[in-house]
Amino acid sequence: MTESWKTIVPAYDRAIFERAGYHQRLPWGRRPALIVVDVVRSFTGSKPQEVLEAIGEYNTSCGAPAWETLPRIRRVLEAARAARVPVVYTKGDPDYKAVCGDSTKGDDAEAIRRRHSTPIAEEIAPIEGEFVIRKTKASAFFGTPLATHLVRQGVDSLIVTGTTTSGCVRSTAVDGHSHGYPVFVVSDACFDRSPFFHDVTLYDLNANYASVVTVAEVTEYLGRFAHSARSQAGARS
Numbered sequence: 001m002t003e004s005w006k007t008i009v010p011a012y013d014r015a016i017f018e019r020a021g022y023h024q025r026l027p028w029g030r031r032p033a034l035i036v037v038d039v040v041r042s043f044t045g046s047k048p049q050e051v052l053e054a055i056g057e058y059n060t061s062c063g064a065p066a067w068e069t070l071p072r073i074r075r076v077l078e079a080a081r082a083a084r085v086p087v088v089y090t091k092g093d094p095d096y097k098a099v100c101g102d103s104t105k106g107d108d109a110e111a112i113r114r115r116h117s118t119p120i121a122e123e124i125a126p127i128e129g130e131f132v133i134r135k136t137k138a139s140a141f142f143g144t145p146l147a148t149h150l151v152r153q154g155v156d157s158l159i160v161t162g163t164t165t166s167g168c169v170r171s172t173a174v175d176g177h178s179h180g181y182p183v184f185v186v187s188d189a190c191f192d193r194s195p196f197f198h199d200v201t202l203y204d205l206n207a208n209y210a211s212v213v214t215v216a217e218v219t220e221y222l223g224r225f226a227h228s229a230r231s232q233a234g235a236r237s
Contacts, residue, residue, distance in 0.1 A: 004195075005187060005202035005212065022207040026182040028221055029157025033086040033150060035140060035176075037162030037169050039066075039073065040091050041118035044163075051193050060115055062163060062193040069191040070123045072215045073161050076189050077124055079218070083225030086153045088146065089126050090168070092116030093134035103138040103168060138171035147179055157182040159218055160210070161189035166197035173210045183210035186218050 007014075017023060044066035045054040051063035080087050092102075094116040098109035107115075119125075126132055133144050140146050150158075158176045160183060162169055169190050176183040185205050192198035206212040 003187065003214075005199035005206075008196070008199035009203050017207050026157075026184070026211040028184075029155075029182055031085070031154050032157045032159050032184075032222075033088060033153060033155040034076065034080040034159045034161070035172060036073065036077070036087070036089045036120075036124065037140060037160065037172055038090055038092065038164075039070070039121050039124055039162050040116075041121060042115045044070065044121050055193075058115060058118075060193075062191050065191040065193070065195070065198075066163065069163075069189060070121060072186075072189045073124045075215055076159070076161055076186060076218055076222075079222035079226070080159070081127070083222040085222065085225060086150075086155060087126070087130045088140070088149065089120060089130060089132045090135055090140045090144075090162075090172075091120060091132065093136055096134070096136045100136045103136075138168045139175040140168070140172040141175040141179065142171075150179075150181075155181070158184065160185045163191050164197075165190040165192040166194065166201040167192075170201050170205060173205055177209040184213050184218065185210045186215055187212050188215050189218075 042058040042060050043062055045057055045061035045063060048064055048067035051061065054061035054063035077087065092115070094113040097112045097116055102112050120132070131149055133140060133146055135142065135144050137143065158181045160169055160173050160176070169185065173183045173185050185202065187202050190198070192201070202212050
């Protein structure tokens, strides 16, 4: 997986951000939570195919980028579960969206219900005890109990994966920052129907609101928690 987001912005613009001191790296937290944003079938499509073909099934489908990313989201999930950190999923609420409007412009209530009635992709589906939040707008925080849940879990930082990078992932990351959390967006565990918007969004998030990291980085970080949990279990036995 390339890190093309680092050079997607023109060189002059990059020089401005670098000289101004943006792109500061955030310190990892001691009690992270993993958020898996909107990885439902209407965003992955029912099978791997190019985006222009996939949108014939669901106009929200991200096509091949979704299917390439699912195994990497799975890797992060497995690391989070081994580390025993909170895992939160989000998906659209079809009934509330039909009344309150979708995350983006346009469409009627019937189209909204069809799109947001699809399940979370079975390849990365939640297990018992993992919190699934139904939302009406792009951010996982807007009009949901997410902030309360994170406080109750003692969370001090957020790891964000899912889709779309330029839409609901971005909105969740910005709101996470606004709530005072260090936010880590996993570049290769997020996907978008537009590779260009994916890269530009990652650049902007890394400059302003989050630290953009890779699956390899985040799984190594979560592995420390898993090792600590195993050591504590061994000491008790």
